Amino acid sequence: MSIKFSEDHEWIQSQGDDLVIIGITDFAQEQLGDLVYVELPEVGDECSRGENISVIESVKAASDLVAPVSGTIIEVNSRLENEPELVTEDSMGDGWFIKVRLSSPEELDDLMDESSYNAFIEE
Amino acid sequence: MMSKDQQIKTTPLYQMHLDAGAKMVPFAGYEMPVSYPLGIKKEHNHTREKVGLFDVSHMGQIRLVGINAKKALESLVPVDIIDLPLMKLRYALFTNKSGGVMDDLMVTNLGDEELFLVVNAGCKNADFDHLQSTIGDDCKIEFLEDVALLALQGPLAHKVLSEIVPSISEMTFMTAKKVAINGVDCLITRSGYTGEDGFEISIPAKDSEELAKLLLSNKEVEWVGLGARDSLRLEAGLSLYGHELDTKHSPVESSLRWALSKIRRAGGEREGNYLGSKTIMNHLDEGTESKVVGLQPEGRMPVRDGAVIEDELGNKVGIVTSGGFGPSINRPIAIARLQKSFIEKNAKFFALVRDKKIAVEVVSLPFVKQNYYRG
Numbered sequence: 329m330s331i332k333f334s335e336d337h338e339w340i341q342s343q344g345d346d347l348v349i350i351g352i353t354d355f356a357q358e359q360l361g362d363l364v365y366v367e368l369p370e371v372g373d374e375c376s377r378g379e380n381i382s383v384i385e386s387v388k389a390a391s392d393l394v395a396p397v398s399g400t401i402i403e404v405n406s407r408l409e410n411e412p413e414l415v416t417e418d419s420m421g422d423g424w425f426i427k428v429r430l431s432s433p434e435e436l437d438d439l440m441d442e443s444s445y446n447a448f449i450e451e
Numbered sequence: 452m453m454s455k456d457q458q459i460k461t462t463p464l465y466q467m468h469l470d471a472g473a474k475m476v477p478f479a480g481y482e483m484p485v486s487y488p489l490g491i492k493k494e495h496n497h498t499r500e501k502v503g504l505f506d507v508s509h510m511g512q513i514r515l516v517g518i519n520a521k522k523a524l525e526s527l528v529p530v531d532i533i534d535l536p537l538m539k540l541r542y543a544l545f546t547n548k549s550g551g552v553m554d555d556l557m558v559t560n561l562g563d564e565e566l567f568l569v570v571n572a573g574c575k576n577a578d579f580d581h582l583q584s585t586i587g588d589d590c591k592i593e594f595l596e597d598v599a600l601l602a603l604q605g606p607l608a609h610k611v612l613s614e615i616v617p618s619i620s621e622m623t624f625m626t627a628k629k630v631a632i633n634g635v636d637c638l639i640t641r642s643g644y645t646g647e648d649g650f651e652i653s654i655p656a657k658d659s660e661e662l663a664k665l666l667l668s669n670k671e672v673e674w675v676g677l678g679a680r681d682s683l684r685l686e687a688g689l690s691l692y693g694h695e696l697d698t699k700h701s702p703v704e705s706s707l708r709w710a711l712s713k714i715r716r717a718g719g720e721r722e723g724n725y726l727g728s729k730t731i732m733n734h735l736d737e738g739t740e741s742k743v744v745g746l747q748p749e750g751r752m753p754v755r756d757g758a759v760i761e762d763e764l765g766n767k768v769g770i771v772t773s774g775g776f777g778p779s780i781n782r783p784i785a786i787a788r789l790q791k792s793f794i795e796k797n798a799k800f801f802a803l804v805r806d807k808k809i810a811v812e813v814v815s816l817p818f819v820k821q822n823y824y825r826g
């Protein structure tokens with residue numbers, strides 16, 4: 329399964345059939361600090377690239393999760409509602425946010441691969 | 452390009468913070484540690500359970516010296532300074548002509564016609580100018596430049612510090628003591644901003660790193676940053692200047708009635724005679740339209756500063772002055788300024804957060820019991 333990264337520090341993992349799972353990177357969760365609340369979108373919501381789709385609250389501040397791709401939200405990780413610390417503990421695994429059916433799969437081409445992302449966060 | 456005045460400053464412990472892996476942020480003109488690798492939540496809980504060490508050297512330390520220093524300072528605060536006992540601290544507020552608050556501060560009577568003030572970092576230059584222009588002819592005003600301020604806070608603070616300075620054992624909350632630590636003259640007060648027992652240590656800048664290292668050599672002590680300092684004071688229900696306190700609201704409107712000394716109130720021996728006293732005494736006498744209260748939001752979503760509070764009918768009732776998450780109680784908490792008439796009606800309140808209405812309940816402060824050592 330290929331994994332891509334956005335400039336907003338999200339990972340986007342292809343599941344085939346134009347399905348992707350989206351979460352935030354380890355770098356992002358480290359920057360945010362301890363998370364205390366995650367506000368998830370509704371299943372069935374449409375999202376377009378660049379739109380704020382979720383709010384991530386740390387002890388200190390609230391940050392937006394920006395949709396890295398456009399599509400329909402078909403699943404959310406509702407465990408995060410009561411266990412936001414999953415994002416801190418396992419940002420690339422149990423701490424995933426949403427599953428999206430892509431409406432414009434070509435948008436994936438605009439995202440970074442892992443080595444480009446690593447270079448991006450080094451900057 | 453930044454002008455010289457705007458250049459960001461650092462405290463004497465800057466390098467230690469970097470070495471400790473702190474996340475540094477600009478705060479009140481200083482590059483300050485907001486958190487360390489432990490993270491805000493754990494730093495917070497460590498302070499409640501053991502001991503946290505805070506670098507608060509950005510705060511202003513001011514000395515007033517002269518036979519008239521106490522009397523002079525009394526003309527700027529609604530607080531009894533003249534009768535402040537030797538080596539005792541008192542919480543005070545600089546008021547303005549309209550009865551608003553310019554800053555809050557701690558005053559210590561060091562004896563020999565000498566007062567020691569600790570003021571907020573963001574206000575310290577304005578405070579100094581204010582002191583200079585109002586009472587500069589009545590006493591000597593000395594802004595202490597080469598001093599650091601360390602806060603050691605938590606239930607084990609006393610144990611940790613008494614291993615280094617045994618003579619602090621006899622101190623109680625809001626008292627001060629001059630001590631020598633490894634031959635360096637320091638001023639220790641039993642005070643703080645976390646709701647826990649603890650101490651603040653004023654020490655020459657050049658010796659501060661050695662003291663910080665000595666304190667951290669005790670395995671119970673961890674660095675704690677400004678992030679946890681804020682969540683600790685919020686749980687303890689302590690006001691923060693620029694949030695619960697500002698130039699537009701009197702101390703009475705900010706629910707700091709307790710800080711106004713009886714002797715300076717109407718009918719007291721030295722009533723009034725400070726800036727804004729008419730307004731403040733009127734507020735004490737007649738009451739105010741708004742007050743500052745604790746809010747308990749329902750659910751898990753934090754309600755933050757600036758969130759509007761409405762009643763069921765959509766009437767604006769007030770605004771959140773400080774809000775966030777209380778790690779010790781593991782739920783969101785907030786402080787708000789609300790219209791009293793609505794509180795008295797026992798109305799249901801909601802905080803507007805983004806496009807949602809979060810039910811909030813008015814509760815008494817603090818959220819976490821204060822744990823001061825009163826002897």
